[in-house]
Amino acid sequence: MLPVSRGWGVCYARCSTMSSPYFTQCSSVITRSGSQGRTHHTPAASLRSKLTGRQATTGQVSSAAVKVEEEEARIPGIFHKQVNDGPTLIKTEPGVSPLSSQSRRRRQLKVEYDEEEGGQPLKTERWEPPDWKKQLGFIREMRSGRDAPVDNMGAEKCYDSTAPAHVRRFQVLVSLMLSSQTKDQVTGAAMQRLRAHGCTVENILATDDETLGKLIHPVGFWRTKVKYLKLTSAMLKSEFGGDIPDSVEGLVRLPGVGPKMAHLAMDIAWDKVSGIGVDTHVHRISGRLGWLRKPAKNPEETRKALEEWLPRELWSEINWLLVGFGQQVCLPVNPLCSVCLNQHSCPSAHKASPAKRPKSQSPSPSKSSVKTKSESSEDGHVGVKTESLPTPLSPNARRKRTKGKVQ
Structure with missing residues (x-):
């Protein structure tokens, strides 16, 4: 049995021996690699190869291993040509099984389109208020006019402009910590007392809690803020060399500092816009x-x-x-x-603010008066006549009165 070269594959065909003297005088050797070692009669060799290919029988031909591209085996709709001499075997990569016709129909292909040159991506509309x-x-x-309390006593006005840079930044942070749940007037007065005492990291750590509380009183939650000032000052001295962090992530790590204070400190102390306060x-x-x-x-x-x-x-x-x-x-x-100049465009204009509900435990007045129409006295003086209303009874008193009437 001799191998025969078929261009893109290798197959094996059975050759019959010819007894004619013409064919015995010339021989042709076909190697497994497909190259032919010929002797002096080339026409006889080519004729013998043709006859050898014609005498290949179906039952005696072995299968040929055909290499195909992996993409052709996976993409549905591509049919592989079958060899005339026998069935074609598809060789795939190890671990990859050939797809059946049913799986090809079910599998979906992802189609991608290249962007055209010079084309601009689609812009999505960004929401914004109309006016x-x-x-x-x-x-x-x-x-x-710049005459609001924040213009004169805000965090931008509470630090000592003659102090070193790191001290100014620390005083900005302290004023922001004190301003939480506190009016600017109270915060400004507390910062004046702290600056007179010495508003630095070292002085805050050296001051006892009672003295520090008297300096910042009456800011909101002043006892809690005393603890926050001590913890923050210790953290700044040990981790940041006495200066405040220059990032929002570092600022929010400090005790008593939230996102609003962090963004304002970045803007005022470091002159960096990181977000809206x-x-x-x-x-x-x-x-x-x-x-x-x-x-x-x-x-x-x-x-x-x-x-x-x-x-x-x-x-x-x-x-x-x-x-x-x-x-x-x-x-x-x-x-x-x-x-307000926005009263014609503001959706909340001229709407009354919600009234505060009275506390359930608040005592009710013992007597209430109602004004009636004015009456003139004999001397011509016009006075207002008032009538007192009865005191409302409690539920227990009403039950006792009801029992008395029934009896």
Whole structure:
């Protein structure tokens, strides 16, 4: 049995011996690699190879290993040509089984399209409030006087401008920590006392808790803030060399420092805009003006919502604008909508603030008076006649009175 070269594969065919003298005088040797070692009669060799290929029988031909590309075996719809002499065997990579016709039909191909040269990607529309630019311009006009408490006693005004840089940054952080749940007037007075005592990391650590509490009293939660000041000062001395961190991640690690304080400290102390500082004023006014796509439950949600659409160049200015606007015009209770320039575009304009409910344990007045129509006396003096109302009875008193009537 001799191998026969068939161009792109190798197969084995059975050759019959010819007894004619013409064929015995010339011989042709075909190697396994497909190259022929010929003698002096080339025509006889070519004729013998043709006759050898014709006499191949179906039952006696062995299978040929055919190499095909792996992509052709996996892509459905490509049919492999079958060898005339016998069935074709597909050789695949180890661990990869050939796909059946059913699996080819079920398998889906991922089609990717190349971008055209010079084409621009599709832009998604970014949500933003309809009249925010007009409203912001009016707020700037109303804040042009710069006479709000935050303008004179905010964190930008509470540090000693003649102190070294790291001391100024520390004083900015301390003023921000004291301003939580505290009015700017109280924070400014406490910072003046601290600066006179020595508002540095070393002096805060050297001061006992009682003395430090007297210096910052009456800021909100002053006892807790005394502990935070001591822990923060110790952490700054041991880990940051007496200076404050220059990143939001480092600032929020300090005791008593939240995201709002961290972003404001980055802006004021390090002159870097890392985010919007959102306090109660910014949180309240953003919701009233309709600057939030959906209601926010806390200032942190408001910060994320504002940063989605507000241009970054306005992040540093927006806190100062809205805080002063909330201190003078857009008050927490009973806002002055009649003098606000945004009263025609604000969706919350001229809506009464929710009234505070009386405490359930508050004592009821013993007597209440009701004004009636005025009556004139004989001397012409006009007075107001009042009538006292009976004192409301408690549930126990009403039950006793009812029992007495029944008996």
